[in-house]
Amino acid sequence: MxxxxxxxxxxxxxxxxxxxxxxxxxxxxxxxxRREAMLASFPQEIHPALVDTLTSKGILNLYLHQAESYTACEKGKNLVISTGTSSGKSLCYQLPMLDSMLKEPCKTALMLFPTKALTNDQLNSLQALIPKKGPCQPKCAVYDGDTPQRERAAIRDQANILLTNPDMLNMGILPHHPLWARFFENLAYVIIDEAHIYRGVFGSHIANLIRRLKRIVDFHGSTPKFILTSATIKNPRALSEVLIEEEVELIAHDGSPxxxxxxxxxxxxxxxxxxxxxxxxxxxxxxxxxxxxxxxxxxxxxxxxxxxxxxxxxxxxxxxxxxxxxxxxxxxxxxxxxxxxxxxxxxxxxxxxxxxxxxxxxxxxxxxxxxxxxxxxxxxxxxxxxxxxxxxxxxxxxxxxxxxxxxxxxxxxxxxxxxxxSRDLEEALLNPNNPLILLEHLQCAAAELPLDNTEYFGKLNPEELKPYLDYLTQLGVLHRKGKRYYFVSDDYPAQHVSLRNTPSNAIALRCMNNGKVEVVGEVDYNSGLWMVHPGAIYIHDGETYRVDELDLTNCLAFLVPCDEDYVTEPVISAEIDVLSVKNTSDHRLYQLNCGEIKVRSQVKGYKRIKWSTKEVLDTTTLDMPETTLESMGVWLVLKDECVELLRKEGLWNSDRNDYGPHWKKIRNEIRARDHYQCQVCGQPESQVEHHVHHKVPFRLFTSLEQANNPENLVTLCKKCHSLVESQIRVRSALSGLKYLMSALSPLLVMSDAGDLASYFDSVAKFADCKPAIIIYDNIPAGIGLSEGIFQRFQELLEKAREVITRCDCSDGCPSCVGPALEGAYGGKFETMELIKYLLETPAHGING
Amino acid sequence: MESMAERLKSLGFKKAVSISPSTAKSDVKLESAVDGKIIQNSLGEFVLKETLYPMNHQHGVVTFHYDFHTETINRTAKITPESPSLERLLFIDTETSGLSGGTGTFAFLVGYGRFSSEGFLLTQLMIRDPGEEPAMLLHLINQINDKDIFVSFNGKSFDIPLLQNRLVLNRLPVKLREFQHIDMLHISRKLWKYSLESCSLKTIESAILKFNRNSEDVPGWMIPDIYFAFLRTGDPSGLKEVVYHNAQDILSLAALFIHVSKLLAGTLSPSCVPVDDLIAISRIYWDLGSYEVSQKILKSILPRTKTAEQRVMINASLGRFFKKMGHSNEAIQYWQEAAENGDAAACIELAMYYEHSIKDYSTALHWCEKGLQASKNGDKNPASSRFLISTQKRMTRLQFKRSNHV
The missing domain is CATH 3.40.50.300 (P-loop containing nucleotide triphosphate hydrolases)
Structure with missing residues (x-):
């Protein structure tokens, strides 16, 4: 080749x-x-000065997607451009933006970039495009935390193109919008670069920031068009439409070579x-x-x-x-x-x-x-x-x-x-209506401009907003007079908004470094309990720390840099309640639900696990407070028919274990110890010898002695033994599927480590004591991940089947069903069976 | 509503518990509590209170009257023409819903005073709820003539930008920022930066104007909460104190203006003016380019100086004056005096003199070293890195010159 x-x-x-x-x-x-370029000539409408500049730089044609973007802008559409890296995405928005300014010199544009490095890079590339001999010279300026105070007034008064970031828009621009009156009155374009970054919590904040921006822009009397760019994800258009709450046209044919x-x-x-x-x-x-x-x-x-x-x-x-x-x-x-x-x-x-x-x-x-x-x-x-x-x-x-x-x-x-x-896998999701995030931005919005009781906030209508506004009035943050809510607080609400976190108490991470106390970072309160409990190994920015002390009263964690060869894993007990079911799809063997849940969890202790071998060194117990999380979850409930099928099929046939040379002797001793009676139903032995069962499955042990330890053995009659084993089979199948689902979910719904949590129980209280698996957003009120998984559950199962079928391992490995869990074993076979049943049965219908 | 509170709480929303809902609304109306009246215009209603302080009103040591010259203040604040009529001065101060800044802060009370033939007329506009803001602002801008000159205390960075924001939000197209403006905070800093612990209006009021407020006054930081309480309960009693506070602020502002005008015009008998003030005044004249006046003031106080620090400052300034006038011999005398008492800048002046005029590089080096030393000792004004770098450069050059010279 x-x-x-x-x-x-x-x-x-x-x-x-x-x-x-x-x-x-x-x-x-x-x-x-290899791919050839798809070229297009410059659209006729482009200002000739701009064409001259491009030509002088050796750009004689546009790529197809660049020309398409220009044309769509001419038609007054919002766009999202989702093409590969280095495909010339920038020109897609630079052209229409500069063009509009050459034609109407007073026009302005706001460009949002997620990082400062990107902003500076863009400034250079933009300035190189400005025609030297055009009818006017649009002024470009970076306005961020690094912009010197003395330059700011001139930028506010003169800039045509403002390059900034979401934090600055939140803190520095919107709360002072009267100073930006000229800029907002003439706003023609809002550019949102790298929009796929704006997902999850960050995205939910950005969507609200855009709601605020649109309100202010509307006050100043303009209606800008939005141009977004995105990496190649599955849903650039849907993401954009949630972010800006308007129709967006997708440009995805990459014309670059x-x-x-x-x-x-x-x-x-x-x-x-x-x-x-x-x-x-x-x-x-x-x-x-x-x-x-x-x-x-x-x-x-x-x-x-x-x-x-x-x-x-x-x-x-x-x-x-x-x-x-x-x-x-x-x-x-x-x-x-x-x-x-x-x-x-x-x-x-x-x-x-x-x-x-x-x-x-x-x-x-x-x-x-x-x-x-x-x-x-x-x-x-x-x-x-x-x-x-x-x-x-x-x-x-x-x-x-x-x-x-x-x-x-x-x-x-x-x-x-x-x-x-594959570009058809990952979906970027967010939830602009997360109540905690929404509440913060409503305060900012009211401070920026009194809120009218007939007003929409994005797509939220006045009735939906009323409870929030009334609540803020009750808190004394807003004052209602007639049909308006006024901000009445000696506060600057934008400074409390942290665009990358959900609003909550944060635990500050402190560390002694060379005799000085350094703040390493922070984690939110609930995550702090399991991430930085005393004794935890915490990895931050590639540095390893051990947590010396966790002071929950003052929300401080004291860390010590360390170089241990173990990691810690918290032992968490969780209890889940379903608060409401928003969506259900019913199948012959299972039911899938999506709704509000409440998770009460408590860190009971932690395990130290040797880094290189994953061997558990020891377990320490802790006394930590219980926490509650209300969020959205998606849960799979197995029906009795399904359990029955699992029981009937393939019992005992997976393989036979070799219990060692002394098994016969041990077996007799245990039967004698248990007085030849089944320890579940009490049935004494008659003609047939009772079975001796390993409580913790034999396969989970590496040493024969430990597996055959009398404490791990119990006498059972044949009938009870088969019931107990089938119980384990169900557990194993659930464990394996849960592992697959949580491993695969981030490939479908983009999420950061810790955004999703999962849990399974063969006797799940939240599902009428039926076997169930739940995946939930590990963020108060959720950010849309569970809903995303609900919609694509079938796909998730299909992916799971592909993965497990393809895996070469004999009975489970990290690449498929994961490590065995307590009271279960590898369970590759059982998981495969379960997935097969689940996929075979067509849906009865979706109710929501 | 209760359910929203519970829902947010269960999601982990941690904010101070909700305040008690407004209880029985007060029967007393704001306008009668503050002895004002309701004014109506095309944008609605608000409350207005007028108070006339007759000529010869006494505010601390200052008597309100007409016979003072504002020329130097006006020059310092770059006002044109330099002697506008007193009626054009608009003494302004606002009480606001906070100090946090941004569009969320509004003025609920705008007070302004003017001199007229009958005396000093103080007008206070206030709103009974934020919805009355447009009417109040409309009234305000109708009262302002575009030839008016604002006089404020920190109004350039606080009151006027805030009012300007509010005008934009209420679509009232007047550009307050384009008005001429005398910010007394800036002039006060020039005068008392070194002699007063702070240049707040409060400090100046008691230290300079010798005025004491009565028990009706409230501290400024409480004002937003007093207004919020009024919004919730409708009880205007707390606002009476705010109205008093605002009135005293404006009276003190006007008194300060009169006092400073006299200080700068030299109409006060020099013996009752502290030396520090006179040094500051000479500096103001220097900055205005009136070098002779500056020098005269300095020379007149030299015999009265009490501290070495003052003497250093005066000597250094006089040295600067004579250098400017081209009398280097006299300049050197004063600088020598200042340099020996630890003035870094004077040391460098001497070094320059010995380097360029006398070409005595050793003495020049000696003064450079002295200068560096002085800059290290002076804890009040730590040496700028520019000073250190340029002095080091000078010393290198001097060493080179000296070795070549020998």
């Missing part, structure tokens, strides 16, 4: 494949075909087959980087943490004995000048190996590289695709390598790598 082409990269690839080291470690390699791309997955070799332990991520990445350097393949390595960047940088420089600037690190914390230097070094090819965190993921222009190496899964497919989009320059072939870590999701994706290339 690689014959006839000669470049460092291709030599490297063929070498890699012929090397014996990588045997069995490359489960996936895909060629993404692309060279041949190779995408490869590398799963480090097993070093301990029995325990399933693989070669460390750092070591594997190191080997790759060294050989890529030797082949002179320019490579960008993405690491998940800043710490990994530094470790890798140190090791690779050591391995290669290199001290010049051809290998550089790039992460937040580096100086601005240093970063610019590395960016231009990458562009010019002087930097051969760049080792970066996600600081380099968004926007920042470094040209293309030959190879992108991903050290571990970055958390979402969109983000992975953005990173691998860095590979490839013009029509040159390029390579992307995803190196899987030991993390279950990484292992899972290594086995199911085609998911990584």
């Amino acid at each position: 690689l014959k006839g082409q000669s470049s460092n990269l291709l030599t490297y690839i063929s070498n890699l494949f012929n090397s014996s080291d990588s045997k069995g470690c490359i489960p996936f390699l895909q060629e993404l075909a 692309q060279g041949m791309k190779y995408f490869m997955v590398y799963n480090p070799p097993l070093v301990n087959e029995e325990l399933g332990v693989r070669e460390g991520l750092l070591l594997s990445v190191r080997k790759f980087v060294s050989s890529l350097y030797r082949f002179q393949v320019q490579t960008l390595v993405f690491c998940r943490t800043r710490r990994l960047v530094e470790l890798l940088l140190r090791d690779v420089k050591n391995d290669l004995q290199i001290s010049n600037g051809s290998i550089r690190g790039y992460r937040s914390g580096y100086l601005k000048t240093e970063r610019r230097e590395i960016e231009s070094g990458l562009k010019a090819g002087e930097v051969k190996i760049g080792i970066a965190t996600n600081a380099l993921e968004l926007g920042v222009d470094i040209g293309g590289v030959d190879c992108v190496l991903l050290a571990g899964y970055p958390g979402s497919i969109a983000s992975l695709r953005q990173r691998i989009g860095r590979a490839g320059r013009m029509f040159n072939p390029s390579l992307s390598i995803f190196i899987a870590s030991m993390n279950p999701l990484d292992q899972f994706l290594a086995q199911n790598a085609e998911y990584l290339l």
Whole structure:
């Protein structure tokens, strides 16, 4: 496949494949075909000065999606552009924006970028496009926390194009909108770049921020059009329509050219087959980087943490004995000048190996590289695709390598790598009507402009708003007079809004560093209980800490930096109540529900787990307060028929365990101990000997002695034994399916670690004591994830079946049904059976 | 409604418990409580109170009358023409729903005073609820003539921008920011930055104007809550104190204006003016380019100085004056005096003199070292990095010159 082409990269690839080291470690390699550009000529309506400028830069045509965007804007539509990395998305909004200003010089535009680095990059690219000889020179300015006070007034009075971020819009612009009267009166466009970032809690805040923006803009008498860009996710259009609450047209035909791309997955070799332990991520990445350097393949390595960047940088420089600037690190914390230097070094090819965190993921222009190496899964497919989009320059072939870590999701994706290339999987979801988030923004809105009792807030109508406004009136924040609610508080509500968190008490994380107290970060109160309980190992930004003390009265956690080789896992007891069912779909063997739930949970203690072997070192008990979470959940309830089927099918036939050479003797001893009576129903032995049952399944033990410990054994009659075993079978199937569902859900609904929680019980109180699995939004009032899963449950089950069928393991592994849980065993077979039954039965109907 | 509160609480919403709903509404009306009247215009109603303080009204040590010159104040605040008629001055102060800033803050009381032939007429406009704001603002802008000059205390950064915001929100297109404006806070800082612990109106009122408020007054930070309480209960009794507070603020503002005018015009007998004030006045004249006046004031107080600090300041300023006039010999004398008493800038002046005029590099170096030392000792004004860098540069150059010279 690689014959006839000669470049460092291709030599490297063929070498890699012929090397014996990588045997069995490359489960996936895909060629993404070269794609020709789809060009379009400049639409006639574009201002000639703009066309001249583009032409003078050597841009003689537009890509199809750029031309389409312009035309759609001309028709007055809102747009979202969802094309690949480096496909020229910026021009899609730069053109209509500048065009409108050349035609009407007073027009203005607001551009929102999620990071400051992106903002500065955009300023440069924008300024290069402004015609020198046009009828006017639109003024562009960055307005963020770094903008000097003395420059701000001039920017407010003069800027045509304002480049800013959501935080500044919330804190610095909307609360002072009268100062921006000229800007808002003339607002023609609002640009929202990288809109896929605005999902979950952050997105729910942004949707409300946009509601506030639209209110203010309306007051000043203009109706701007929105242009959004998004990474290639499943639902760019739906996401945009929830964010701006207007109709949006999707532009998704990527007209930009692309060279041949190779995408490869590398799963480090097993070093301990029995325990399933693989070669460390750092070591594997190191080997790759060294050989890529030797082949002179320019490579960008993405690491998940800043710490990994530094470790890798140190090791690779050591391995290669290199001290010049051809290998550089790039992460937040580096100086601005240093970063610019590395960016231009990458562009010019002087930097051969760049080792970066996600600081380099968004926007920042470094040209293309030959190879992108991903050290571990970055958390979402969109983000992975953005990173691998860095590979490839013009029509040159390029390579992307995803190196899987030991993390279950990484292992899972290594086995199911085609998911990584699918753009039809991940959905970005949010909930603009989350009551806590909404309440904060309503206060800001009232402070910005009194609220009328006939007014809408986004799509929320006056009746829906009234309870909130009346509540705020009751709190004394608002004062109602006639039909209006006035803000009457000596407060600046926008400063309390933290766009990335749900409103709640936060626990501040403090750490002593060189004799000084440093604030490491914060976690919300409820998460704090299980994330930073005393004794917990807490990893923040790649640094490992141990929690010394948790002071809940003052909301402080004291951390100590450490370098332990274990992690901790909280032991949580949870009780779930269903408050209301919003949606149900009924099937022959199961029922799927979606609704409001209440989770009461308590951290009972924690386990210390050895990092390398996942072995539990010990368990410590804790006395922690109970917490309650009200949120949205989606739960699967197995009907009696389903349980019956599971019972009947395939009993005992999975395999026979070899209980060891002394089994016969042990068995007799236990029967004697139990007076030859079934310990469940009391039936004495007659002709047939009773069975001896392992309470904790035999397979879960590595040592024969422990498994056959008398305390783990009990005498049961044949009938009772089969009942108990089938109970375990149900538990195993539920455990396996729960594991699959929670592993796969983030691939369907984009979420951050900890956004979703799951739980299963074979006697679930919240489901009339039937076997059930629940997945819920781990955020007060929810952010739309459970609803998303409800809608796509069938798809989730199908994915689960694909994964489990394809997995080569014998009885469960981290890539399919996960590790065995207490009172269950691997359960791969049982899980497979369960999924088969669930998928076979068509839905009876959906009621909602 | 109760259910919303419960729902939010169960979701973890943690905010101070809800305040008690308004109990029995008060029978007393705001307008009668403050002895005002209701005014109606095309945008609605509001309450207005007028008080005339006759000529010769006494406010602390200041007597209200006409015979003072405002020229220097006006020059300092860059007002044109430099001697407008007193009737054009509009002394203004607002009471607001908070100090947090942003569009959420509004003025519920706007007070303004003017001199006229009958005396000082104070007008206070207030609203019974936020809905009356448009009517009040309309009345306000109708009372303002575009030749008026605002006189305020910190009004340039607080009251006027706030009122401007409110006008935009109520679609009343008047640009208050474009009016001429004398902010007495700025002038007070020039005068008393070094001699008073703070330049708040309160401090100035008691230290300079010797005026004491009676028990009717309330501290400023309580005012928003008093108004919010009135909104909830309708009981206007607390607002009487706010109206008193606002009136005293404006009277003190006018008294301060008269006092400063006299200070700057030199109409007060110099012996009753503290040395520190006179040093500050000389500085104001210097900044206005009236070097001779500045110098005269300084020379006149030199015999009266009590502290070394004052003497250093006067000597340094006189040195600066004579340098400007081209009398370097006299300048050197004063600088020598200031430098020996630890004035860093004077040391450098001397270094420059010895370097360029005398070409005595060793002495110049000596003064540089002295200057660096002085800048380290002076804890009041820590040396700027620019000063340190330029002095180091000067010293390097001097060392080079000295070695070449020998």
